[in-house]
Amino acid sequence: RTRQAPPAPAAPAPAAARTSRPVRVADFIDHYRLMSADSDFRFSEEFEELKHVGREQPCSAADLPVNRPKNRFTNILPYDHSRYKLQPVDDEEGSDYINANYVPGHNSPREFIVTQGPLHCTRDDFWRMCWESGSRAIVMLTRCVEKGREKCDRYWPYDTRPVYYGDIAVTALNESRYPDWTVTELMLCRGAEQRVLKHFHFTTWPDFGVPDPPTTLARFVRAFRERCPADARPVVVHCSAGVGRSGTFITLDTALQQLAAHADCLDVFGMVHAMRRERVWMVQTEQQYICIHQCLVAVLEGQDLAAPP
Ligand SMILES: CNC(=O)[C@H](Cc1ccc(NS(=O)(=O)O)cc1)NC(=O)[C@H](Cc1ccc(O)cc1)NC(=O)OC(C)(C)C
Numbered sequence: 001r002t003r004q005a006p007p008a009p010a011a012p013a014p015a016a017a018r019t020s021r022p023v024r025v026a027d028f029i030d031h032y033r034l035m036s037a038d039s040d041f042r043f044s045e046e047f048e049e050l051k052h053v054g055r056e057q058p059c060s061a062a063d064l065p066v067n068r069p070k071n072r073f074t075n076i077l078p079y080d081h082s083r084y085k086l087q088p089v090d091d092e093e094g095s096d097y098i099n100a101n102y103v104p105g106h107n108s109p110r111e112f113i114v115t116q117g118p119l120h121c122t123r124d125d126f127w128r129m130c131w132e133s134g135s136r137a138i139v140m141l142t143r144c145v146e147k148g149r150e151k152c153d154r155y156w157p158y159d160t161r162p163v164y165y166g167d168i169a170v171t172a173l174n175e176s177r178y179p180d181w182t183v184t185e186l187m188l189c190r191g192a193e194q195r196v197l198k199h200f201h202f203t204t205w206p207d208f209g210v211p212d213p214p215t216t217l218a219r220f221v222r223a224f225r226e227r228c229p230a231d232a233r234p235v236v237v238h239c240s241a242g243v244g245r246s247g248t249f250i251t252l253d254t255a256l257q258q259l260a261a262h263a264d265c266l267d268v269f270g271m272v273h274a275m276r277r278e279r280v281w282m283v284q285t286e287q288q289y290i291c292i293h294q295c296l297v298a299v300l301e302g303q304d305l306a307a308p309p
Pocket residue numbers: 072073074075076142207208239240241242243244245246284
């Protein structure tokens with residue numbers, strides 16, 4: 001009787017894609033040196049692992065014909081499961097739609113509402129989102145025009161005269177200008193209700209790039225946290241597409257709050273992985289991913305990153 005060969009061992013299951021890569025704070029500076037060696041070779045490898053995260057999720061609302069004109073870019077659409085929904089208006093199809101997603105931060109799984117730079121035709125929806133979400137802060141990370149291209153509508157007043165966006169009146173109360181950002185206090189009025197909202201506008205961050213020097217971003221994050229209302233309401237964050245610069249800002253803000261809370265580890269990979277499950281391409285470029293690490297190294301080295309007074 002011929003002996004049958006034993007069955008071949010089952011092929012090893014493919015290594016489950018990692019969702020986190022925590023680094024001990026005590027080792028972070030050495031970790032940065034290792035990752036950046038050989039022209040950032042290991043940063044490139046790690047960033048590449050994030051490429052497809054979340055991309056299998058549907059964006060059916062964004063794809064509706066009535067909503068297509070509301071998207072600034074054809075390839076930056078909000079996933080259905082995490083999209084911000086406006087209060088529907090009567091039975092108007094698409095009236096609950098805006099290109100925006102909830103994204104987690106240090107303080108809550110829905111700490112941020114990340115959105116595209118408003119279009120002229122969506123700026124009333126943008127203010128409705130700010131009002132209905134109860135937000136008390138907007139972080140803007142693009143200029144309205146960059147290299148001759150419109151990146152974002154001028155959706156807030158140029159001076160102190162009130163401007164209506166739909167049924168919401170917005171009035172600029174005061175403005176503080178610094179070399180790399182401007183903070184404006186805005187009064188919002190809807191019916192008999194009034195509320196103050198702070199607008200933090202970073203003005204020197206080139207699209208697809210990083211601030212120069214990168215640590216300017218850490219200064220801005222500090223300035224934002226020092227002046228942001230300390231409550232649980234969502235912070236609205238946008239750039240032009242609402243993915244690259246917005247994701248970079250949120251990741252650094254989250255990591256700096258973890259350091260301030262004396263965390264033992266930092267998991268930048270895990271933060272970006274979690275954000276990309278909620279919105280596409282959060283932290284868009286490898287340089288932005290490295291910039292986050294450079295800011296964290298500067299903070300750990302004790303560099304003076306005090307925000308301006
Ligand atoms: C590389 N550029 C882009 O992908 C931008 C969207 C985008 C993403 C991120 C950022 N940076 S930001 O998030 O930091 O603001 C700006 C713009 N998309 C477009 O320009 C897309 C074209 C495109 C590019 C790349 C791609 O893989 C698929 C389609 N163009 C486009 O949507 O054209 C319109 C505006 C006329 C409708």
